[in-house]
Amino acid sequence: MSLNMIKKASVTLAATLVLSASAALAAGGGGPALKTQNWSFNGPTGTFDRAQVQRGYQVYSEVCAGCHSLKYVRFGNLPAIGFSEAEAKAIAAEFEAEDGPDDDGEMFMRPARLSDAMPSPFANDKAARASNNGALPPDLSLIAKARVGGADYVYSLLMGYSDAPEGHEVAEGMNYNAWFPGTQIAMAPPVSDDGVEYADGTAATADQQAKDVSAFLMWAAEPKLEDRHRTGLKTMIFLIILTILFWLVKRRVWKDAH
Amino acid sequence: MTTTTPEGGHEDGATRRDFLYIATGAMSVVGAGLFVWPLVDQMNPSADVLALASTELDLSAIEEGQAVTVMWRGKPVFVRHRTAEEIATAKTDDSAALPDIALDSDRVQKAEWLILIGVCTHLGCVPLGQKSTEVKGEYGGWFCPCHGSHYDTSGRIRKGPAPKNLGVPPYVFLDDSHIRIG
Amino acid sequence: MSNPGVTTQVMQWVETRLPIFSFINHSVGTEYPTPRNLNYWWSLGSIAGVALVLQIVTGIVLAMHYVPHADMAFDSVEHIMRDVNYGWMLRYMHANGASLFFVAVYIHMFRGLYFGSYKAPRELLWWFGILIFLAMMATAFMGYVLPWGQMSFWGATVITNMFTAIPVVGEAVTTWLWGGYSVAGPTLQRFFSLHYLLPFVIFALMFLHLWALHTSKSNNPLGIDVKSEKDTLPFHPYFTTKDLVGFGVFFVILAYWVFFNPNYMGHPDNYIPANPLVTPPHIVPEWYFLPFYAILRAVPDKLGGVVLMLGAILILFVIPWLDTSRVRSATFRPVYKGFFWIFVVNGLVLGWIGANPPEGAYIIIGRIATAYYFAHFILVMPIVGWFEKPKPLPDSIAAAVLGDDSAKEAN
Numbered sequence: 001m002s003l004n005m006i007k008k009a010s011v012t013l014a015a016t017l018v019l020s021a022s023a024a025l026a027a028g029g030g031g032p033a034l035k036t037q038n039w040s041f042n043g044p045t046g047t048f049d050r051a052q053v054q055r056g057y058q059v060y061s062e063v064c065a066g067c068h069s070l071k072y073v074r075f076g077n078l079p080a081i082g083f084s085e086a087e088a089k090a091i092a093a094e095f096e097a098e099d100g101p102d103d104d105g106e107m108f109m110r111p112a113r114l115s116d117a118m119p120s121p122f123a124n125d126k127a128a129r130a131s132n133n134g135a136l137p138p139d140l141s142l143i144a145k146a147r148v149g150g151a152d153y154v155y156s157l158l159m160g161y162s163d164a165p166e167g168h169e170v171a172e173g174m175n176y177n178a179w180f181p182g183t184q185i186a187m188a189p190p191v192s193d194d195g196v197e198y199a200d201g202t203a204a205t206a207d208q209q210a211k212d213v214s215a216f217l218m219w220a221a222e223p224k225l226e227d228r229h230r231t232g233l234k235t236m237i238f239l240i241i242l243t244i245l246f247w248l249v250k251r252r253v254w255k256d257a258h
Numbered sequence: 259m260t261t262t263t264p265e266g267g268h269e270d271g272a273t274r275r276d277f278l279y280i281a282t283g284a285m286s287v288v289g290a291g292l293f294v295w296p297l298v299d300q301m302n303p304s305a306d307v308l309a310l311a312s313t314e315l316d317l318s319a320i321e322e323g324q325a326v327t328v329m330w331r332g333k334p335v336f337v338r339h340r341t342a343e344e345i346a347t348a349k350t351d352d353s354a355a356l357p358d359i360a361l362d363s364d365r366v367q368k369a370e371w372l373i374l375i376g377v378c379t380h381l382g383c384v385p386l387g388q389k390s391t392e393v394k395g396e397y398g399g400w401f402c403p404c405h406g407s408h409y410d411t412s413g414r415i416r417k418g419p420a421p422k423n424l425g426v427p428p429y430v431f432l433d434d435s436h437i438r439i440g
Numbered sequence: 441m442s443n444p445g446v447t448t449q450v451m452q453w454v455e456t457r458l459p460i461f462s463f464i465n466h467s468v469g470t471e472y473p474t475p476r477n478l479n480y481w482w483s484l485g486s487i488a489g490v491a492l493v494l495q496i497v498t499g500i501v502l503a504m505h506y507v508p509h510a511d512m513a514f515d516s517v518e519h520i521m522r523d524v525n526y527g528w529m530l531r532y533m534h535a536n537g538a539s540l541f542f543v544a545v546y547i548h549m550f551r552g553l554y555f556g557s558y559k560a561p562r563e564l565l566w567w568f569g570i571l572i573f574l575a576m577m578a579t580a581f582m583g584y585v586l587p588w589g590q591m592s593f594w595g596a597t598v599i600t601n602m603f604t605a606i607p608v609v610g611e612a613v614t615t616w617l618w619g620g621y622s623v624a625g626p627t628l629q630r631f632f633s634l635h636y637l638l639p640f641v642i643f644a645l646m647f648l649h650l651w652a653l654h655t656s657k658s659n660n661p662l663g664i665d666v667k668s669e670k671d672t673l674p675f676h677p678y679f680t681t682k683d684l685v686g687f688g689v690f691f692v693i694l695a696y697w698v699f700f701n702p703n704y705m706g707h708p709d710n711y712i713p714a715n716p717l718v719t720p721p722h723i724v725p726e727w728y729f730l731p732f733y734a735i736l737r738a739v740p741d742k743l744g745g746v747v748l749m750l751g752a753i754l755i756l757f758v759i760p761w762l763d764t765s766r767v768r769s770a771t772f773r774p775v776y777k778g779f780f781w782i783f784v785v786n787g788l789v790l791g792w793i794g795a796n797p798p799e800g801a802y803i804i805i806g807r808i809a810t811a812y813y814f815a816h817f818i819l820v821m822p823i824v825g826w827f828e829k830p831k832p833l834p835d836s837i838a839a840a841v842l843g844d845d846s847a848k849e850a851n
């Protein structure tokens with residue numbers, strides 16, 4: 001075997017290993033393949049589709065917020081997805097936030113403001129479990145980054161409910177979902193056709209809601225994504241030009257070295 | 259970026275070489291500057307600090323002649339329910355020799371409620387005068403113990419090293435007895 | 441004292457009181473003779489230096505916002521990501537910068553292995569390199585604990601539990617490390633303290649590494665000693681500009697990860713707050729530890745695994761004496777060159793095994809690869825060096841580079 005062959009073989013093998021290792025990591029839970037979507041935020045120039053993310057917020061607040069908190073998102077963040085400041089204030093004012101203690105030492109409720117986080121449906125994890133049959137609805141702020149597959153996983157899970165296959169025992173109060181690790185999930189199918197009514201007239205199919213809320217949760221998990229892409233493109237162009245200049249300088253300096 | 263090895267001869271080559279070096283050097287400097295900016299800017303107030311929480315206050319519990327101190331943006335805010343006498347003094351002193359000229363009527367929304375940022379404009383100490391037991395200075399307002407600045411009943415600097423009057427924070431009356439600062 | 445770099449009166453004034461300019465000039469300037477045939481693989485050392493500085497700089501500013509407390513660490517990281525100006529960028533730079541630091545150092549080490557840079561008179565230079573690598577591993581491990589996510593917590597638990605393998609005092613040592621009976625708040629706080637300290641230790645080690653380098657001078661792709669001035673070029677401007685090209689490439693690659701794929705090299709589970717009651721189904725260390733993780737798991741015995749893993753690094757200390765070849769560079773070693781590439785592939789196989797669960801064929805492959813890892817040092821290096829007949833070496837670097845056009849500047 002010639003050396004070049006060994007080199008080539010090792011490079012090929014290395015690439016294969018790296019790819020398969022990451023694929024193995026990506027497979028993680030070992031469920032069926034994710035229902036990959038063509039998200040607007042994919043790719044190096046991806047941005048959030050404002051209308052979609054706003055609809056997603058509506059789905060979150062009307063469907064998910066009953067059980068799931070979103071504690072790292074504040075009402076004041078909503079203008080980032082296209083709500084006006086006044087709209088964000090109006091949305092906040094529909095909720096109450098705890099404040100205090102007042103002069104009597106008591107905590108009290110007041111209308112929420114932009115600086116308040118999205119209110120949590122339960123006082124603490126134990127209360128959440130008590131109200132949900134022992135299951136803990138996770139905080140959704142980071143869910144799109146905390147699961148392998150991200151927004152695709154969220155979408156696949158939401159659309160992944162089905163009857164359990166033959167011979168699959170589903171425990172009392174649980175639901176079959178092939179995409180959930182262990183396939184048994186306490187959450188009942190959350191989205192259904194016309195479960196919400198979209199203000200912008202988009203047909204609120206279950207599929208549409210699942211897509212919209214997945215996009216919203218991606219924004220919630222990575223609110224700086226657009227900044228990142230924008231800055232990234234400029235930085236890349238700058239650095240590539242600079243590197244070419246460095247290379248030209250090097251070549252010029254080395255010209256007389258022989 | 260200089261080279262110590264002189265390149266033989268051509269004027270053209272030298273110019274082009276200089277241009278290349280200057281362009282590369284300039285671009286490196288710009289790049290370094292762009293990289294340093296995030297390192298500097300991260301020390302500026304973050305988004306949650308800028309989303310400044312406002313402070314609300316119920317005035318009904320404050321008797322005439324009393325004052326309370328509340329926190330706003332990490333600083334004390336003085337809220338004083340002024341007596342008729344204090345208001346009168348403040349108005350009379352509009353024509354006194356003031357280091358930092360201001361009319362009392364411009365410093366309050368309602369004459370009986372004087373609302374000020376309780377930070378001495380000299381070097382940032384909190385002046386005395388909020389509690390009835392504290393010294394209020396020669397002009398019946400506040401007295402800063404750090405370097406002896408005296409403020410009057412409108413919070414105006416009258417004597418001492420402080421250059422400016424006590425600041426007035428932005429506030430609104432929500433109703434007759436409630437204000438929101440900020 | 442006249443020096444080519446000292447041009448102005450001010451510089452002269454400083455120079456007579458503190459010879460800083462001549463120091464720089466002798467270290468990385470026109471007075472530092474460098475073999476003229478260094479290829480771009482030789483840039484990885486200074487690239488690693490840049491990576492270290494980048495880690496320290498971004499780390500210092502992140503520490504202005506991070507809170508090393510079990511209840512607040514996770515929140516403070518999210519605060520950095522969401523609220524702090526450019527916080528997301530700085531954190532992604534720090535996280536991905538760590539990975540690229542390891543990439544640079546691994547390439548740097550393999551370069552040393554290929555060209556025999558560990559051989560006399562560069563043994564101490566090589567040793568300081570290994571010490572830097574060890575300190576980097578400790579720093580990176582503790583850094584990964586700081587976000588206090590699930591992988592942080594369980595990675596810390598698994599790694600610190602290795603110390604329980606120490607006979608007799610293992611339990612006591614582990615409890616001491618933890619500051620309690622499990623990984624918890626006190627562990628996090630001391631890890632933060634040490635994570636802040638160790639980079640400066642690395643920095644100091646780097647100076648010793650460079651001191652040793654400047655004493656024995658750079659090895660080169662031919663592996664032969666510098667014989668005359670004709671063999672060298674001044675470090676500046678030749679290698680400063682050459683290194684700049686490497687820096688540019690490094691930053692382009694870093695920018696790609698930071699801006700377009702920032703979480704790829706992390707693990708999603710670390711965006712779940714630490715939970716001492718639930719272990720994630722697959723605990724994997726960061727990619728740069730995977731080969732060593734595979735070696736750890738290759739042995740079914742707890743103490744044996746830990747000893748073997750430690751041995752995998754410590755064996756690097758003795759390779760200057762395990763390698764019996766009289767020739768440094770693998771370029772002139774036809775047999776060893778093949779074994780070198782097999783060793784590289786074996787390292788990648790170990791990494792791949794480390795990423796997979798220890799079951800079925802993975803166990804067998806992992807054991808074979810582990811055995812081969814050690815065999816490379818213990819058997820291949822001494823035996824091949826002994827029987828191999830090296831190709832003839834060129835008379836001098838200058839002769840090889842300037843005399844023969846085909847050998848000219850292999851870049």
